[in-house]
Amino acid sequence: MLKRREVLQLAGSAAALAAANTLPSAFAQEQPAEAMPFSGPAVVDMARALAAKPFAAPNLDLPGALTSLTYEGYVAIRAKPEGLIWSDDSSGFVIEPLHRGFIFTNPMQINLVEGGLSRRLNYDASKFVFGGVNLPAPPTKLDFSGFRVLRRDDRGELQELAIFQGASFFRSAARGQNLGVTSRGLSIRTGDARGEEFPFFRTVWIEKSSRAANALTINALLDSESVSGAYRFTIHPGDATIIDVECSLFPRAALDNFGLATMSATSLFSPLDRRGDDDVRDAAAECTGLQMLTGAGEWVWRPVSNRNNLQISEFVDSNPKGFGFLQRNREFDDFYDLIQHWERRPSLWVEPIGDWGPGSVELVEIPSDNENAQNMIAFWRSKTPLAKGQQADFAYRQFWCWSPPSRPPAAAVTGSRGGRGGAAKQRRFLVEFRGDALGDFARMADVKANLSIFPGKIASLRTYPAPERKSCYVQFDIDVASENACEMRLTLESQGAPLSETWLYRWTL
Incomplete structure (x- = not known):
């Protein structure tokens, strides 16, 4: 993860869709073949077919100069202006492909959908500025580590709206905020002694929008040793950024510990704990607590804290109405941090859609002495395991905001x-x-x-x-x-x- 300063029904079968995604476009190194029809349901078919096969690990090979990069060296690699997608402003959204390197070694295949037709975005090194990175020869056929979604502000300047990069991680923010809390498509065995598994997005299909629509749709194929899944993200920018998430999961094996709407945030120290006694700042945290609205209608506030030992808390519920990491401290004087500006970090509030049944909101508090590490994790854990081969569908709405639309009616x-x-x-x-x-x-x-x-x-x-x-x-x-x-x-x-x-x-x- 990056530092806080700065993630039509297809004709034929899912195999036909896979063939369609080999097609080049703006980054093309070959002439494009015929574009293929695309639809969201086809990604569900593809996920189902993928889950029926043994897991195939992605090829993580990269030139040595890219794997040995420092953070500063990595962020110096950026797409050139001509490498930005839909930068003519006709869609209202601009896509910036992100290079592989540093800790971002997983390849992500990016496809662009226009007029119901899908074309693959092929990697082209000439579309990137490499800063001071010394590459003896331009790399080829690398795919990407992810992408940024950019949007023009009132002055016509591009501003970051969202970023999808690393496993199934993604981030967004409200207008005027810095990036902070991170979400992910799915977590598996988080905080479990058996070890955590990190599903990742193999392929995405980004549908070109229009300025009038004011929404961007991203389809994604998730994969891991235990599960495959189809995701659909619909991003609505505004004073708060709303992301509607729909997913269909297909387990390769029984899943008894999986997390929905997983989020992570940093809490180094606050007035509640004293790990920052010898720090010029009053606090260093991008969230002050976990807010929950239970299925029974009770509003609960659980402050988070940087512990001396790993702590896992379980808040049992049924059909929760909402939960999320909130930043309730919105004044500079709450922190006195001229660099991080924790007061500008987004709150992330999640409202489940449909029946999630019995389960619990899980909170994992991890000891940390690094303010660039997100050591607070929260997610919904279903009480009902997912059986091998069983399709499970979920949906929820995220609010990346200054303050959630729902809030306690009392104090x-x-x-x-x-x-x-x-x-x-x-x-x-x-x-x-x-x-x-x-x-x-x-x-x-x-x-x-x-x-x-x-x-x-x-x-x-x-x-x-x-x-x-x-x-x-x-x-x-x-x-x-x-x-x-x-x-x-x-x-x-x-x-x-x-x-x-x-x-x-x-x-x-």
Whole structure:
């Protein structure tokens, strides 16, 4: 992954579609043969046929100068202006093919679809600027590592809208944001002792849009040792970027641990943990927590934290209404980082479409001392395994945004802090809730903090209403004795009714 500064029904069978995708176009080294019809359902047929065959690993061979690249050397390789696809602005979207090299060794075959006809985008080294990379001879027949989706801003300058690169990873952002949180098509055995498997996109078909349509559709063929799949991404730019995701999965083997709508983000330190005590910044994190809206309608906020040991949390649910990594700190003063600008990172909110059944939102917190490594991972894990040969269809909508379209109707958590308690072996926490309901002076006279912990005991609990700020602060100490972990649950209530979302957190040594 890149640094934060800066991822018609086919006539005939799926085999006919595979033949169609050998056709060249703008990067052509040969004259194009006859274009072939294309349709999204044909990719589903192709995935089904591929899953019926043994997995074939992709050819990762590259010239040595490309595999030994530093990050700086790799990003110096860019497509020339004449290598950009649809740059005449007729579609409203511009595609930039991305070169292979550095850690991006997997080849991705790119096909362009215009007027219902598919043509393969053939690699041509002359369409790239290689910066200071020393290549004795121009490489040939490499395919690509992925692609960027660009869009012109109000000044006519190209801005990055989305990037698909590396395994099944992709990223996007809202207008005015920097890239941050990353999504992926599918995760398999994440956090599992058996080891993680990384499906990848073998082939994509990018359908040319029109300015009037204001949407770009990308079809993708996913593959791995355990599963093949057909994906369809529809990107809608705007103040928030919306990506509709549809997928059909075909397991080669039974899948008992697979993740849907998987996302990852960085959390190096925050006021909740103290790994950044000797850092000039106040925090370094591109998400402050995991928001969940359960199938029963409960709003839950779980702050994330850079742990000393690997932590996996499971939030059991059925037919979730939404979940995602959110950045709730939107002021420069929350971070004081002149380079990373964490306050500009997107929140990623996912809303499932259709019946996802029973399962759980999984949160994996990985210890890290590298702010360029995304050490927070979240995904939906279905309770029902996928059987070998069984087709499974899923759909969901992603909002890459400043703030999700759905939000708690009552007070939300705007700050979580942790530190030493008032006595030995005690830990102190300070949680701020904020919302219009907390501005009611009369109601706030009856506000109550409902806190439960396990194991351990509550040593002190105080509530500090601040209706002039539409806030309420809850400060409490916990005594965990000799325990090395404690689960906490906190809500605000008034006259017996909930007044806030639910704050959950796990303290660990």
